[in-house]
Amino acid sequence: MPLEKKIIEELIKSSIPDAKVIIEDLRGDGDHYSATVISKTFDGKSKIEQHKMVYNSLEGKMGKELHALMLKTKLE
Numbered sequence: 444m445p446l447e448k449k450i451i452e453e454l455i456k457s458s459i460p461d462a463k464v465i466i467e468d469l470r471g472d473g474d475h476y477s478a479t480v481i482s483k484t485f486d487g488k489s490k491i492e493q494h495k496m497v498y499n500s501l502e503g504k505m506g507k508e509l510h511a512l513m514l515k516t517k518l519e
Contacts, residue, residue: 458500
């Protein structure tokens with residue numbers, strides 16, 4: 444069962460409260476998304492650490508309910 448954009452955004456914001464999250468459904472199938480996450484929390488962290496923070500916020504749903512996520516992280 445695919446994840447809705449709103450749920451992905453809520454999961455990310457629950458873990459990274461100051462995040463600005465922009466999510467786009469790439470295929471219209473609820474299974475392939477692009478997410479841009481902008482947060483001050485990323486300050487001093489490498490891109491890998493930033494991406495891990497976002498993936499950890501998805502609570503294991505990546506690869507299950509969420510098939511593909513193209514991720515961009517930015518420091519606010």
